[in-house]
Amino acid sequence: MKSAIAALSVRSQSLLQHVISAEQYDFWMRQMGLIEAWSRCFARVVAVAQTTPDGVVLSLKPNRHQRRLIAGPRCAVSVEVAGRNIARSFVWSNSEDGRYMQVSISRQAADPVSRQLLEDTAVGDIVELLPASGDSPPPTLDARSVAPDTALVYLRRSEKTVSVTRGTSLLEALELAGVKPTYGCRRGICNRCSCTRIQGQTTDMVSGESSDEPGHPVRICINRASSDLELDL
Incomplete structure (x- = not known):
């Protein structure tokens, strides 16, 4: 029964996207004990x-x-x-x-x-x-060498530079580094954690899409660092 539901869900994604978000889809798949997901x-x-x-x-x-x-x-x-x-x-x-x-x-x-x-x-x-990102960080923000699976994040308002793990969401990585950003749902829905990217590249952990456009908002609960970053935090 579960496999039949999963197969039906895969074929119906183009229709489902008009009535349910990717986060909601993934949530209900987990509730049914399935590993099927929208893009994760x-x-x-x-x-x-x-x-x-x-x-x-x-x-x-x-x-x-x-x-x-x-x-x-x-x-x-x-x-x-x-x-x-x-x-x-x-x-x-x-x-x-x-x-x-x-x-x-x-x-x-x-x-x-x-x-x-x-x-x-x-x-x-x-x-x-x-x-697990293995990209080499570009020579921005700081001249120090860092491990290939980490990135440097400069927080402009806090005037702090912290090292974060690239395989972890920015919210979780910053919390592990002792920073306490504002957040809400931690699922990419409420946007309370959103902040402005000043420079650097992030990857959406739900869609897999990367972005490096300055001035765009970043939901740090579902985005990870793909390079060194500067954020308005």
Whole structure:
């Protein structure tokens, strides 16, 4: 029954877009326990293999958006920790039969994502997979070298520069850096977290679209940094 609903939903998206938002669509798919989504990549955990005392390999069955969103040897896994979605990058590969993604998880000190994936993830759970950006940051804002999976964000009103993870929404990354931006729904609907981009590129984690137009609003709850940024925050 669930697979039939998912198949019908895929064929009907062109009609559904006139009566339901992508966020609402994804919400109801999750409520039904499905991994189908409008444009995001969700995956179901089909196996958990303990490899070391502090390491596991998760076998994941992703939805149809994997090929479009996930490329390269790493992907970011997003889980909910204390009411917030947080993502971390991990190495992945295909299973021997090519049916599943296999993600290697190792415990990292002070990392709530690896801890939750190790301790609380079970077969049947659903996680979200995000691209793990490997783009080199452009030489703007700051001359310091940063890791390839991080970006520098300059907050003009606060006069602060913080380093953020590219695989995490700007809202969550800024919160982890000790910044407390205004927010509401955390789902890209209410626009309370929206701020103006002064320079730099962001990627919408729902649609997958990137933008670098100065002066445009950025909903930081559903956008991640694709380069160094300057925001009116």
